[in-house]
Amino acid sequence: MSAVTAPPPRVEIDLGPGYPAGARVPCYDAADLLAGGSAVQIVLDGQVYALTLTQNGRLILTK
Numbered sequence: 708m709s710a711v712t713a714p715p716p717r718v719e720i721d722l723g724p725g726y727p728a729g730a731r732v733p734c735y736d737a738a739d740l741l742a743g744g745s746a747v748q749i750v751l752d753g754q755v756y757a758l759t760l761t762q763n764g765r766l767i768l769t770k
Contacts, residue, residue, distance in 0.1 A: 737766060 719731040737760070740747055746759045749768075759767045 718734050720734045722730045722732060740758065741760055746757055749756045749758055754770065757769050759769070761767060
């Protein structure tokens with residue numbers, strides 16, 4: 708499996724109530740991550756997860 712670099716964040720969004728004032732996180736467009744496909748793999752601490760777009764347009768993250 709070759710590593711693919713995620714596209715840069717399009718925007719940063721505020722986390723809102725319950726988070727420190729001004730707390731922001733990168734926000735990615737799912738279409739950019741999926742690059743025309745219906746699934747991508749995401750690796751965290753050596754564990755591989757699948758992010759899948761369903762036929763109903765929902766995203767599912769599975770291990």
